[in-house]
Amino acid sequence: MTATTTRSTGSAGSAGSATTRRAACTLCEAMCGLVVTQDPSGAVTGIRGDDTDPLSRGHLCPKAFALPQVQDDPDRLRRPLVRGADGELHEATWDEAFRRAAELLAGVQREHGDDALAVYLGNPNVHSLGALTHHPTLVRLLRTRTRFSATSVDQLPHHVVAHALYGHQFLLPVPDIDRTDLLVLVGHNPMASNGSLWTVPDFPGRRRELASRGGRLVVLDPRRTETAKVADAHHFVRPGSDAAVLLALVREVLASGRARPAAWADGLDAVRAAVEPFTPELAERASGMPAEAVRALAGKLLDARSAAVHGRMGASTQAHGVVCQWAVQLLNLLTGNLDRPGGTMFTTPAVDLVGRGVLSPGGFSRRRTRVRGLPGFGGELPVSALAEEIATPGEGQVRALLTIAGNPVSSTPGGHRLDEALGSLDALVCVDFYLNETTRHADVVLPPTGPLERDHYDLVFHLLAVRDTARFTPAVLPKDPDGRHDWEIARDLGLAYLRARGTSPRRRLSRASLALEARLRTSPTRQLDVLLRTGGAGLSVRRLRAAGPGGLDLGPLRPRLPGRLRTRDRRVDLATPLVLDALPGVLAALEDAGGAGLLLVGRRHQRDNNSWLHNAAVLTKGRPRHALLVHPDDLAAHGLADGDRVRVASAVGEVVVEAAASTDVMRGVVSLPHGYGHARDGVRMRTATTLPGVSVNDLTDPGVVDPLSGNAVLNGVPVTLAPAPATPQ
Numbered sequence: 001m002t003a004t005t006t007r008s009t010g011s012a013g014s015a016g017s018a019t020t021r022r023a024a025c026t027l028c029e030a031m032c033g034l035v036v037t038q039d040p041s042g043a044v045t046g047i048r049g050d051d052t053d054p055l056s057r058g059h060l061c062p063k064a065f066a067l068p069q070v071q072d073d074p075d076r077l078r079r080p081l082v083r084g085a086d087g088e089l090h091e092a093t094w095d096e097a098f099r100r101a102a103e104l105l106a107g108v109q110r111e112h113g114d115d116a117l118a119v120y121l122g123n124p125n126v127h128s129l130g131a132l133t134h135h136p137t138l139v140r141l142l143r144t145r146t147r148f149s150a151t152s153v154d155q156l157p158h159h160v161v162a163h164a165l166y167g168h169q170f171l172l173p174v175p176d177i178d179r180t181d182l183l184v185l186v187g188h189n190p191m192a193s194n195g196s197l198w199t200v201p202d203f204p205g206r207r208r209e210l211a212s213r214g215g216r217l218v219v220l221d222p223r224r225t226e227t228a229k230v231a232d233a234h235h236f237v238r239p240g241s242d243a244a245v246l247l248a249l250v251r252e253v254l255a256s257g258r259a260r261p262a263a264w265a266d267g268l269d270a271v272r273a274a275v276e277p278f279t280p281e282l283a284e285r286a287s288g289m290p291a292e293a294v295r296a297l298a299g300k301l302l303d304a305r306s307a308a309v310h311g312r313m314g315a316s317t318q319a320h321g322v323v324c325q326w327a328v329q330l331l332n333l334l335t336g337n338l339d340r341p342g343g344t345m346f347t348t349p350a351v352d353l354v355g356r357g358v359l360s361p362g363g364f365s366r367r368r369t370r371v372r373g374l375p376g377f378g379g380e381l382p383v384s385a386l387a388e389e390i391a392t393p394g395e396g397q398v399r400a401l402l403t404i405a406g407n408p409v410s411s412t413p414g415g416h417r418l419d420e421a422l423g424s425l426d427a428l429v430c431v432d433f434y435l436n437e438t439t440r441h442a443d444v445v446l447p448p449t450g451p452l453e454r455d456h457y458d459l460v461f462h463l464l465a466v467r468d469t470a471r472f473t474p475a476v477l478p479k480d481p482d483g484r485h486d487w488e489i490a491r492d493l494g495l496a497y498l499r500a501r502g503t504s505p506r507r508r509l510s511r512a513s514l515a516l517e518a519r520l521r522t523s524p525t526r527q528l529d530v531l532l533r534t535g536g537a538g539l540s541v542r543r544l545r546a547a548g549p550g551g552l553d554l555g556p557l558r559p560r561l562p563g564r565l566r567t568r569d570r571r572v573d574l575a576t577p578l579v580l581d582a583l584p585g586v587l588a589a590l591e592d593a594g595g596a597g598l599l600l601v602g603r604r605h606q607r608d609n610n611s612w613l614h615n616a617a618v619l620t621k622g623r624p625r626h627a628l629l630v631h632p633d634d635l636a637a638h639g640l641a642d643g644d645r646v647r648v649a650s651a652v653g654e655v656v657v658e659a660a661a662s663t664d665v666m667r668g669v670v671s672l673p674h675g676y677g678h679a680r681d682g683v684r685m686r687t688a689t690t691l692p693g694v695s696v697n698d699l700t701d702p703g704v705v706d707p708l709s710g711n712a713v714l715n716g717v718p719v720t721l722a723p724a725p726a727t728p729q
């Protein structure tokens with residue numbers, strides 16, 4: 001795939017030969033290798049997939065072409081903004097902006113205590129080397145325990161389960177798609193999303209290879225998705241009911257007498273007793289998937305030479321997220337597919353953040369949210385509680401917020417409530433290069449350099465990839481002389497904060513504080529180099545640079561258990577008390593499921609990227625794609641027709657949006673994409689070529705979370721439909 005793109009630096013190209021450089025796409029978890037062509041002036045003239053990359057093998061999706069557009073985007077902020085006495089945001093010098101931001105944050109903490117400052121880290125943090133090396137350090141320096149991130153609107157159940165079973169929140173096995181015979185995807189649409197908690201670039205190609213090996217793909221989803229359409233079998237499941245299906249599968253596997261758990265697994269009898277009530281018949285009543293199909297799928301999982309089950313967004317951002325993810329792990333374990341080629345496997349990353357203890361193993365903390373008492377996990381609190389923590393007066397109220405690479409107004413449940421709450425803060429500081437639905441409220445905006453301007457190594461996604469590789473790519477474009485990388489912003493904000501805090505010299509000179517400062521001053525590439533050099537594989541940044549175009553190929557995934565386990569006894573206790581204790585309640589809830597109302601689910605489109613890039617023409621051209629999908633029978637039952645504007649209401653809010661008839665959604669299910677709803681004052685979308693749409697999170701309910709993890713419930717939200725007045729409002 002190739003495309004020519006716009007200018008990226010300086011003047012248009014002059015005569016001379018074009019140069020090519022390797023880069024990595026940082027827009028999703030697939031981390032595709034790129035070949036970027038530049039004219040002699042340095043302007044980017046083309047992007048294509050890197051055939052020499054041993055992992056992505058030349059693959060590319062349309063989103064990569066947005067990278068140069070971000071670089072040139074007139075909407076992108078290049079200078080800091082500070083809110084003036086007139087209430088407006090004005091460009092300021094970096095010094096002014098750091099000083100103001102630091103005074104605001106330190107001032108609130110001085111008056112109201114350290115925890116009155118909340119921090120929210122958004123998704124792009126995990127896609128940036130400098131964000132990963134520097135943002136945790138900055139957050140520690142800020143001394144607040146009121147920490148949130150996108151994890152709790154996404155994947156917290158995976159971490160809770162990985163911690164409980166394998167002893168570390170990041171021991172997340174991935175389907176070995178290149179060798180499997182049966183791949184079962186639950187609530188996951190990699191044909192659009194390119195895989196998640198599973199770095200699987202070129203899913204379409206790998207899926208074709210699976211088929212040509214005679215392997216099968218089975219999808220469970222309330223919508224006939226792009227992935228369901230290329231599957232061998234697709235089963236509709238009512239939103240929020242997967243636990244019934246997955247637990248019935250576990251039950252059937254155990255009942256078959258053919259379960260083959262590894263020698264290091266304990267607790268089988270307790271699990272057998274606990275799942276006994278979850279029959280295929282219950283699964284059918286709750287989910288709509290026929291009992292016979294559930295039994296047949298259990299048989300296929302047992303019969304297949306190798307099989308891999310993966311559950312993602314649809315199975316984690318829902319009422320029983322932890323139970324679903326636990327059942328997924330158990331299916332792989334009990335069928336003998338965990339840790340064997342073709343099953344689900346752990347990686348052996350060149351920079352092993354798990355094995356070396358760089359990443360915390362996770363676990364529930366004693367700290368809970370102040371207002372609702374939601375559990376903390378891995379040093380963070382569930383972001384569904386953020387708005388109420390700001391809006392509810394009293395001891396410990398959140399009075400200041402720092403967001404980095406995030407847009408919680410668009411991406412967290414009840415976003416409209418957070419939108420309101422942000423206005424009442426004493427201080428909001430945002431590190432972001434766009435004015436979005438959240439950052440428009442900021443007192444100070446600190447804009448970092450763009451993705452093509454920085455060195456890159458994927459610290460996180462090599463940990464989750466279907467093949468072990470290691471790739472370092474230096475920045476493609478020189479950084480704007482007055483620009484700051486994310487890590488430089490973290491450094492300078494951190495240092496300004498220490499000054500504003502008036503931290504006593506003794507405290508500043510304490511070993512802990514000095515170590516944090518030293519880390520802030522050390523560049524990401526230098527920190528990476530240390531990690532590589534001390535990793536035992538004889539690697540370094542220099543060696544990676546010299547490794548050849550696509551980076552190092554360290555080969556297919558290898559069995560790693562039980563050595564890789566981080567549990568105290570290096571064994572896996574299948575009978576997770578958190579889950580087993582909850583099962584009677586889950587049973588009661590599932591018995592009650594299957595009511596008559598409509599349930600809302602989300603969706604992703606290949607050309608969307610969470611809540612940003614809707615101003616990149618290359619991604620937004622073509623037909624608008626933000627409509628509410630409704631089954632024609634449901635439309636008719638509500639006296640509605642295809643194309644009508646409809647009022648969609650939930651327990652917490654309502655939106656008006658166009659409806660599109662679609663037999664791809666189950667009856668009783670409606671679907672809105674997430675990340676839309678840009679028609680708010682102050683949001684900069686000068687180059688937008690698409691309709692703004694509405695925010696699905698004005699409907700999702702922050703009051704309803706997965707009780708075991710506190711993760712947001714974004715799918716399976718009860719809604720009602722009614723005709724909307726003809727004029728847009």
Ligand SMILES: Nc1nc2c(c(=O)[nH]1)N[C@H]1C(S)=C(S)[C@@H](COP(=O)(O)OP(=O)(O)OC[C@H]3O[C@@H](n4cnc5c(=O)[nH]c(N)nc54)[C@H](O)[C@@H]3O)O[C@H]1N2
Pocket residue numbers: 121122123124128150153154313404405406407408410411412431432433434436448450451486602603609610611612674675696697700714
């Ligand atoms: N209803 C519903 N809600 C959802 C989801 C859903 O499926 N349904 N999905 C959830 C998921 S999985 C996620 S991950 C979250 C995402 O939610 P968030 O992480 O809160 O938001 P994003 O939309 O990813 O916005 C990221 C912001 O980071 C900025 N940015 C991009 N790159 C950089 C960078 O390098 N540095 C800095 N400083 N800023 C940068 C962008 O300009 C953008 O404003 O949304 C969640 N919300």
Ligand SMILES: Nc1nc2c(c(=O)[nH]1)N[C@H]1C(S)=C(S)[C@@H](COP(=O)(O)OP(=O)(O)OC[C@H]3O[C@@H](n4cnc5c(=O)[nH]c(N)nc54)[C@H](O)[C@@H]3O)O[C@H]1N2
Pocket residue numbers: 028029123154186187188189190192193194195196220221222223225237238239240241242312313314315318601602603604605606607608609610611715716
């Ligand atoms: N193009 C594109 N790619 C992306 C992103 C993007 O915004 N755009 N975002 C990236 C991010 S941050 C993430 S986390 C990943 C997410 O990647 P995916 O997990 O693929 O995300 P979704 O498509 O939101 O959700 C998967 C499916 O869950 C289904 N679903 C909803 N409710 C239920 C349910 O109760 N049960 C079942 N079985 N299914 C249900 C939905 O219909 C949907 O098809 O994608 C990443 N890749």
Ligand code: SF4
Pocket residue numbers: 025026027028029030031032059060061062063064194201
């Ligand atoms: S699949 Fe697309 S967005 Fe994801 S890394 Fe590859 S090119 Fe980038």
Ligand SMILES: [Mo]
Pocket residue numbers: 123154
């Ligand atoms: Mo995500």
